[in-house]
Amino acid sequence: MQRMYSKKIYILLFLLPALILFCGVLIAPIGASVYFSLFDWNGLGAKTFVGLNNYKELFTSGAIGFWKALLNSLLLAALSVFLQLPLALALALVLGKKIKGERVFLSVYFMPVLISTVVIGQLWLKIYNPDYGILNIFLRAVGLESMAKIWLGTKETALGSVFVPVLWQYVGYHMLLLYAGVKSVPTELREAAMLDGASDAQVNRYIVLPYIKPIIRISVIFAVTGSLKSFDLIYVLTNGGPMHATEVPSTLMINMLFLRNRYGMGSTIAVMLIVLCFGFALLISAIFREEK
Amino acid sequence: MKNNSKIVRVIIYIGLVFWMLVNLFPVYWMFTFSLKSNPEIFGENVIGLPQEWRWSNYESALKTGNMARYFLNSAIVAVATIVITLAVALMATFALTRLIWKRRKTLNKFFMLGLTIPIHASIVPVYVTLSRLHLLNTYWALIIPYSAFSLSMAILVCTGFMNEIPRELDESACIDGCSVWGIFFRIIVPLMKPAVATVGIYTFLQCWNELMFANIFISKSTLRTLPVGVQALSGQYTTEWGPIGAALVLATFPTLFIYIFLSKKIQESFIAGAVKG
Numbered sequence: 001m002q003r004m005y006s007k008k009i010y011i012l013l014f015l016l017p018a019l020i021l022f023c024g025v026l027i028a029p030i031g032a033s034v035y036f037s038l039f040d041w042n043g044l045g046a047k048t049f050v051g052l053n054n055y056k057e058l059f060t061s062g063a064i065g066f067w068k069a070l071l072n073s074l075l076l077a078a079l080s081v082f083l084q085l086p087l088a089l090a091l092a093l094v095l096g097k098k099i100k101g102e103r104v105f106l107s108v109y110f111m112p113v114l115i116s117t118v119v120i121g122q123l124w125l126k127i128y129n130p131d132y133g134i135l136n137i138f139l140r141a142v143g144l145e146s147m148a149k150i151w152l153g154t155k156e157t158a159l160g161s162v163f164v165p166v167l168w169q170y171v172g173y174h175m176l177l178l179y180a181g182v183k184s185v186p187t188e189l190r191e192a193a194m195l196d197g198a199s200d201a202q203v204n205r206y207i208v209l210p211y212i213k214p215i216i217r218i219s220v221i222f223a224v225t226g227s228l229k230s231f232d233l234i235y236v237l238t239n240g241g242p243m244h245a246t247e248v249p250s251t252l253m254i255n256m257l258f259l260r261n262r263y264g265m266g267s268t269i270a271v272m273l274i275v276l277c278f279g280f281a282l283l284i285s286a287i288f289r290e291e292k
Numbered sequence: 293m294k295n296n297s298k299i300v301r302v303i304i305y306i307g308l309v310f311w312m313l314v315n316l317f318p319v320y321w322m323f324t325f326s327l328k329s330n331p332e333i334f335g336e337n338v339i340g341l342p343q344e345w346r347w348s349n350y351e352s353a354l355k356t357g358n359m360a361r362y363f364l365n366s367a368i369v370a371v372a373t374i375v376i377t378l379a380v381a382l383m384a385t386f387a388l389t390r391l392i393w394k395r396r397k398t399l400n401k402f403f404m405l406g407l408t409i410p411i412h413a414s415i416v417p418v419y420v421t422l423s424r425l426h427l428l429n430t431y432w433a434l435i436i437p438y439s440a441f442s443l444s445m446a447i448l449v450c451t452g453f454m455n456e457i458p459r460e461l462d463e464s465a466c467i468d469g470c471s472v473w474g475i476f477f478r479i480i481v482p483l484m485k486p487a488v489a490t491v492g493i494y495t496f497l498q499c500w501n502e503l504m505f506a507n508i509f510i511s512k513s514t515l516r517t518l519p520v521g522v523q524a525l526s527g528q529y530t531t532e533w534g535p536i537g538a539a540l541v542l543a544t545f546p547t548l549f550i551y552i553f554l555s556k557k558i559q560e561s562f563i564a565g566a567v568k569g
Contacts, residue, residue: 001462001463001466002392004466004471004472005390005391005392005462005472006391006392006393007472008393010387010391010472011387011391011393013383014383014384014386014387014391014476015383015384015387015388015399017379017380017383017384018380018381018383018384018403018443018447019384021380021436021439021440021443022403022406022440022443022444024440025414025418025436025437025440025441026405026406026409026413026414026440026441027405028417029413029414029416029417029418030409030413030414032416032417032420033413033414033416033417036416036417043420091308091311094304094307094308099304099308101308103555105308105312106559107551107555107559108312108315108316109311109312109315110555110559110562111315111316111319111548111551112315112318113562114497114501114547114548114551114558115319115501115544115547115548116500116501116503116518116519116522116543116544116547117501117503117519118501118503118518118519118520118522118523118543119322119519119522119540119543119544120318122522122523122526122536122540123318123321123322123540124318125526126325126533126536127318127321131334132333132334132335132533134321134338134339137335137338168314172315173562176559176562176563177562177563177566180563218566222566225408225410229410229412231503231504232503232504235503235504235507236503236523250412250504253412253415254504254508257415257416257419257508258508263416263420266415266416267416270412270413270415270416273410273412273413274409274410274412274413277408277410278408281408
């Protein structure tokens with residue numbers, strides 16, 4: 001069998017489809033994106049080599065507003081790390097303690113992750129609808145008429161209104177990961193601490209949290225890179241409007257590509273996104289290692 | 293002390309139930325308004341059960357709104373993606389775990405890179421390539437990229453399961469005169485059913501809900517998948533909410549249905565994908 005399993009022809013045949021698919025769609029395009037980002041190109045005609053000018057324009061042009069978009073996504077990342085994750089962690093800690101109805105709570109909290117973001121976006125569009133949305137109907141019903149707003153259409157409220165569903169949808173995702181971590185804490189460890197007279201809070205602080213630190217790290221990385229990449233819900237709710245108030249790098253990229261046919265600039269934004277995602281992932285890993 | 297902990301427990305339960313309602317309410321609201329008429333949705337009966345169950349909303353979503361067509365498109369794309377992902381991933385995993393060669397650990401790591409590469413990276417090059425190959429506005433424009441992006445996760449899950457199949461099985465099959473293909477198809481693949489289920493469900497969820505590729509690679513209205521179709525429909529029925537609600541329910545129903553029966557399996561697949569990535 002050793003000899004049969006070492007034959008090069010089989011190794012090649014079994015790997016070939018995966019390699020073609022993987023390299024063709026995931027690996028080669030990274031190189032191609034970097035290459036396209038050096039050109040001025042409308043997707044059809046000839047490409048003009050412009051060197052790093054696209055990057056220069058991206059960082060300096062106020063008309064494109066990349067900094068504003070980046071800032072918005074970083075704000076979302078911050079909210080995600082400091083609001084969404086603590087909530088998810090709290091839920092995970094409570095559910096990890098063999099509480100009654102654990103499975104039901106867990107399954108319901110995770111449900112929004114599985115629903116299509118377009119459906120969630122459409123639902124929240126209806127919730128925010130200025131005339132008939134339940135948010136304004138509710139505010140009017142309880143006598144807070146003055147609080148009723150055109151939530152997604154006003155510059156001041158749009159960003160916050162878009163962030164609420166984005167954060168809401170993925171609480172369950174982080175909770176599930178952290179819950180799996182909490183469940184993996186050996187019971188002996190917990191019981192030993194309890195025997196020594198540790199309270200619930202102390203067990204969580206000194207036993208559970210250090211134990212699940214690697215998973216917290218993963219959650220933080222997902223929260224930050226996910227925020228940088230966020231697209232679906234924002235596209236459905238506002239598509240970056242009004243007046244670019246809710247623009248994020250992904251909506252900017254799509255508009256650059258398919259509204260303005262600037263393939264070079266679109267690729268530049270794509271490259272920046274890849275760099276930022278990997279950069280932040282490494283940075284967060286480094287911070288967690290430092291703390292050890 | 294005992295009284296105190298009881299109060300804490302009650303507060304915890306109130307919090308848990310509150311958060312459960314926050315998660316369930318939008319879905320409940322979607323189901324109810326999909327069966328209501330405009331006057332009911334807009335004021336007469338905002339959050340109650342429908343007074344008159346208007347199934348005609350579903351009829352208009354399916355027929356006039358073309359939801360039936362979008363549903364079929366999504367199903368075709370999802371099934372084809374699952375089949376291709378599984379076939380390619382099982383073969384690659386066989387080479388990565390069973391066949392004997394030097395660099396297989398390195399190659400496995402290389403495939404795991406796919407868990408972190410954002411789809412943004414490939415959007416322009418893949419769009420350009422698809423358009424050169426005249427594959428835009430075909431099912432392939434979605435099936436190929438979806439399969440590629442599901443591959444890393446599929447290989448990850450399959451590797452775990454395939455490593456647990458004892459190698460003695462391969463040996464005895466070999467002694468019985470089985471070829472490599474024979475071992476793969478008759479011994480390994482039939483034993484991979486749990487992995488096939490996990491990968492199948494995960495892949496299904498990914499491509500059923502995907503918006504960015506579907507929006508860009510398909511512009512022909514008859515080939516739209518559900519997410520894009522729902523978007524189009526809501527633009528079409530701006531004043532009538534019932535049919536939109538019906539469309540939303542139709543797009544969500546299969547996912548929730550699977551989730552009700554396989555919640556544990558689905559949750560496990562999400563954990564597996566994250567923790568190794």
